[in-house]
Amino acid sequence: MTDDTKKPGRSIGRKAIRPTLQPRELMTDTPDLHGVWKAKILTLFPQAFPGVLGESLTGKALRDGLWQLETIDLRPYGVGRHKNVDDTPAGGGAGMVLRADVLGAAIDDAMAGIRGNWPLIYLSPRGRPMDQAMMQSLARADGVTLLCGRFEGVDQRVLDHYSIAEVSLGDFVMTGGEIAAQAMIDATVRLIPGVLGNATSTEEESFASGLLEHPQYTRPAEWRGHEIPDILMSGHHGRIAQWRREMSEALTRTRRPDLWERHLLAKDKDRT
Helix, strand or coil, X not given: CCHHHHCCXXXXXXXXXXXXXXXXXXXXXXCCECCCCEEEEEECCHHHCCHHHHCHHHHHHHHCCCCEEEEEECHHXXXXXXXXXXXXXXXXXXXXXXXXXXXXXHHHHXXXXXCCCCCEEEEEEEEEECCHHHHHHHHHCCEEEEEECECCCECHHHHHHCCCEEEECCCCCCCECHHHHHHHHHHHHCCCCCCCCCHHHHCXXXXXXXXXXXCCCCCCCEECCEECCHHXXXXXHHHHHHHHHHHHHHHHHHHCHHHHHHHHHHHHHHHC
């Protein structure tokens, strides 16, 4: 073996080699591939993955090596004979908080050898709401590491020390971050080239242009007294495009006035 192949992070073909303090399976159906977008998940429930991510197009893309998934179980990093990962909140209060020493050790292992654009995100109801622009940014990154909280959350010192970004699935509270992590990964992976097969599939959908998507129809032409709008059956592509644009604007104006206001501001900015 040459000196070059011994250096951490170098790749042999598409397989990447990185040092780690945690034992790694050497025989696996999904070896670490060099240059492939990857999601690392820090969780107390690694068995929850891939979940729905292993189905349909994301599952096929995962099996085809278009993206990768690695779960890192927090439990082995626990302290004491019972591998405790949490403790009571400082200052009192209900619930339990994930310990800083446990999370710190797990994050150090997860991020060892990481290079390039690789965000570290904590799924939290107090974080910035997920949106399409965020997913587009993540799809352009080299990968992402997601921390799934449980109980009353994580020790704030961990978030401060690693400058972890907090991201929310919405204005509600769940029992943990695993479902939010799967939603984020699904919305990101579908933007990776080759996953959907047809790149134009993402160009006219909701939020791609700052508007909600227009209504969609397919066969049969008549169903329970409801017919497909005549314009869509006309074959006049220019008029169809105009109709779809008008429908997108109408839906956005009615259902998401916040998006509509931003759309109008963007149009005004373009004119200046």
